[in-house]
Amino acid sequence: GQNIDQPTEMTATEGAIVQINCTYQTSGFNGLFWYQQHAGEAPTFLSYNVLDGLEEKGRFSSFLSRSKGYSYLLLKELQMKDSASYLCAVFFSGGYNKLIFGAGTRLAVHP
């Protein structure tokens, strides 16, 4: 398996910054995705890292280090609606497409 690890649960305060980490023991993948999923709903695309470094999109940023087998999602100015699961997923493409998810991190944002 790809052994994609994330913390199971995190809590944070409205207006704060939170970093959700993802570590993996796999190689040869094309890129790494972050998805948000509210309970009972479809996952929605947040970010995609192909190269090492930081990708910034508004309140959300994602970082990838292939040499360290590590990624993180940074959420700034937290809002109550950010309470959701955050899924790290590695993407393989070599004549086929394969997206493999980590276990996900459930984030609870409190007032």
Added chain:
Amino acid sequence: DTEVTQTPKHLVMGMTNKKSLKCEQHMGHRAMYWYKQKAKKPPELMFVYSYEKLSINESVPSRFSPECPNSSLLNLHLHALQPEDSALYLCASSQDRPANNYGYTFGSGTRLTVV
């Protein structure tokens, strides 16, 4: 149209029933996927279709039978399921090689209960 539409949204079926889940997209995506998601678990890949051909079957039991009638439609035929097959079944689509501003587009899923 930037959506993946799944029907039905909810399905309750007996272990001897035959039913089908349907998925439709009109984004011109040439790759489509079935995922299974149990409560508080991540989505698990079941099948991948690329250009209407089955390219990946993740050792899924034969009681699940996928079908891709054309580039816009993906079905999942269900027969003789077990209660442990109860889950949220998610369909997704993507360009053949997703770019950073596309990713996979997921449908809202079919919540299946096997009784």
